[in-house]
Every structure is written in structure tokens, then in C-alpha cells.
Amino acid sequence: MTDSTLAFDPSAIAVRPLSPWTRLWNITAFRRGTILVLLALVWEGYGRLANNPLMFPTFTDTAVAFYDALVHGTLLKKSQTSLEVLLMGYGIGSAIALVLAGLAASTRIGEDVLATLTAMFNPLPAIALLPLALLWFGLGTPSLLFVLVHAVLWPLALNASAGFSSVPETLRMAGRNYGLTGWRYIALILIPAAFPAILTGLKVGWAFAWRTLIAAELVFGVASGSGGLGWFIFENKNRLETASVFAGLGTVIIIGLLVESLVFRVIERHTIRKWGMQR
Template sequence: MAQTPPIRDEYEIPLTPLPGLVLQRQFSLPQRLWQQGWVRKGAILLLLALVWEGVARWQNNDLLLPSFLQTAQAFIDGLRSGELFGKTWLSLQVLLKAYVLGIVAAFALTTLAVSTQFGRDLLGTLTSMFNPLPAIALLPIALLWFGLGQGSLIFVLVHSVLWALAVNTYAGFLGVSDTLRMAGRNYGLRGLGFVLQVLVPAALPSILAGLRIGWAFAWRTLIAAELVFGATSGKGGLGWYIFQNRNELYTDKVFAGLAMVILIGLLVENLVFNTLERVTVKKWGMQR
């Protein structure tokens, strides 16, 4: 006959607080500031500026390497006159048009690829052919096809965005688990609805990575194309601004144009892509 185990009486031991014990960790003001990412990045930029200034003063040749202060003055003068801002805005207008077209084309290709076998073969073949091809190499053909206008620049920029985004998006779609796929099909999702409601949210980290890479490729391709191609429809962009000042030996303005290229890259990276990641994939726990 089995014996019933004894039942232990329940009881509670109250814990007395320890007098004079402070559990909150105290940080000094410099430590709290150093925890901010923008402070650490600003310190890095300041260090680079000091190194630049020191090397320029040691070389003592403004034609080859103007100092950081001279470049900053040229940058401020360009903004005051409106020339530098106007050139930058012209370049960004062309870039945004091509960027949107590249996103639409990449989304159409990847949607076709996840829906049909022909689409998978088409995407695999096209990416193998055109992804290794530098976009700037297509500029002579673009000039023949589209003439001296924005069409030539848009053509090469779409090439820069399309394949990087398509490859990353398709890789993200392939990484979606079968559980999510079956759940979507159980809800009756097919075709475009299945892509938008299941594949895109699940593959968003890869899509954002492709958008970031495509932007970087397009931005540097645009500057390089404007350096080679020059003005579009009588109006030159930021690359043309750099090229003109190089011919006139205004090296400080050349570096001011390069500084604007870097500044636009930093702003887009921190204000656009980092914000998108923070409010989507990081908020949802898909990425650290």
C-alpha cells in the first residue's frame, strides 16, 4: 500500500531592507555622454579633422592638400552662394528618380522569381550577367541610346540599384521559414498578396540591407558619371562641380564637394536607414 508523502506547511520569511544600501549605479556626466552614439562618432570625426589639419600644415602645399579649415571655409562659401546646395540638389533629384525605378524593377523581378520557375531562371541568369558589370561601363551606351540628358544617368543608376537589391531581396525570400509560408497559404494568400504580407515582412532585414547597398552604389556611380559625363541638359550636378573646380585648380572647392558627398552619405545612413531599422526590424526583435 502506497504511503502518502507528508505535506509541508507553507510559510513566508519577510526580508528586512538593508539600511544605507544604494543599488542605483551612478554615472558621471562624461560617462553618460560617452554612451551616446552621436558623441562617439563626433569624436572620431574630430580626430580625423585634426589629423587632416596636421598633415596639410606639415605638407604646406594648398594646391595638393588644402587644410581642413580652408576646406570648411570653401564649404561654407559654397553654401552661402547657393552653388554647392544647387549642385547637390540637382544630383539628388536624378538619384531619387533612378532609385525609385530600381526598387520597382527589383521588386517585380523578385516577385516573379518566387512565383514561377521561369522567374527564378530569369533572375538567376540576369544577375549572373549584369551584377558583376560596373554601371559606369554602360555610360557610353547610355549616351548613344538616351543622348545628353538625365535619361543616360538614370539608366546607369537603375543598373546600380537593381541587381544589388534584387539579389538581397531574393536571398531574404529564400530564408523565410516553411512554417511562415504554410501559415500564409493556410490563410489563402497567393501571388502578390503572399509576397507583401508574408515574404516582405519576414525578409525585411535582407531587403533593408539591399536598399542600403543599392543607395551606396547609386550615389557613387552618380558622382563618377557626372565627373565623366559632365552636365545634363546644361545643368551640372555635384560631380560636375568637383570636375570644374579641379580644372580651375580650386582644390579647396574640390575637397568641399567631396565633403558634401560624404555628408550626404552620412545623413542618409543615419537619418533614413538607421531610423527604418530602429522602427521595424529592431523593434520587432528581428535584429540586434
């Protein structure tokens, strides 16, 4: 038997093409869209079976209420109001969290300060601070910003600090050998290496802030001269417009899905996945 007979020829393997359904099912957006469609069908079926629009409207009734509130009502304006306040609080809380985590990574006293503050305030629900916020800042945006900063600050600071602590010593030594110190060392060495943990903290902080904002608006609701999404839900609950209440809740979910898909997944794809830090 000759060597040519024993040689392996990769071209001899027949590659079976994937079926159209398999190619379609491999698309993440299609799979998740299928899940949403199935949930909508279950919702519609249960709503028709219950036959009680006041307690549980159907998906169709909710979709009609959503369209009416979006096109002819105030849903778009109230969503914009909530998002503006949310972004301000989220930005302030994220900046403070990264400063605290950077100080904790640089100095021993900074580490003690962060550990003490997180042990004190992280278990404290942000919404529990709302009465104090109302006393200190009155009814309006400053009170909402206060509770939002609290909601974002501690989970992000903890995740960032844990990420900084897990940076390999070889990277730390490389940074010192290049003469990096202080904030340049944190920005060029620690943050890129710890970015998976920081991104996780940003996601958790966003979720906490979004929930806190809606809960706070359900209590008093006024921000920047008008109510937000939480106030929209509260008003429709008082008017017994249950389909509109579901439409408001659906808007909260839709915005959360859009932020996850269009913001965090894009950042993840262009950073930690591109760098080979995550599958």
C-alpha cells in the first residue's frame, strides 16, 4: 500500500449543506423572537379564556391600548421623561462608582472606604431612601436622581473592584515597567483587563436603576414638570384602564430589551468578545 493511498484528503469529505430551517434557527434574533411570539400566544389564549378585561386583558387589547397611547396619547412623552432622568442618574452613579473602585485599587484606605460603604449601603433598597429624598430635595427630579445614584453606585462599584482585584500580576508588572502610575495605570491597565466585570456591573446597575425609577414614579411620579412611565401606569390603574396599565408595563420591558440588545450587546461584541475575553 503506497503512501498516497494512506494520505488523508480533506476534499474527499462530503459537506452536507444546512437546511434553511437550521440556518434560520441558528440566528439568535429568530430564536428569541420565536419565544416572544409563543409568550404572546399564551397571553392571548389565557386572556380569552379568563374573559375578564378588567383583571387580565388579552394581548390584542393591550396592543391596541399601546398603539393608542403611543400615537394619540402621552406614552412617548412619558417614556422620554423617564429615560432622561434615568440617564442622568445612571451617568452620575457610574462615574462615582468607577472613582471609588479606582481609589480602592490604588490605595489601602480607598479599599477600606469602599468595603465599609458597600457593607453599609448596598443592602439598603434604593426605594427605601425615597422618603428622605423627598424631605431633602422636594418633589421632582433631584429626589429621583438621589435614589437612582444609590441604585447604580454600589453594584457597579463592587463589580469593578472585584474586576480590578482579579487582574493578573503580570499585567500589573507590565504597566509599572512602562512607568504607568495613578489614573493612567487604572485607565490603561486595570479597566481593559477588568472590563468583563465592569460591564456586568453596568448591566446590573442599569436594571436596578430602571426598576427603582419606575417604583419611585409610581409613588409620586413627577419629574421635569411631568410624570414618567411609572406615573402613566399609576394614572391608568386609577382609571381602571387595565389594558393601558399592561401597555405601560410592556413599554418598560421593551425599553429594557432594546437597551440590552442595542447597547450592551454591541459594547460586548466590540470589546470583550473581540478581545477574546468571553465566548
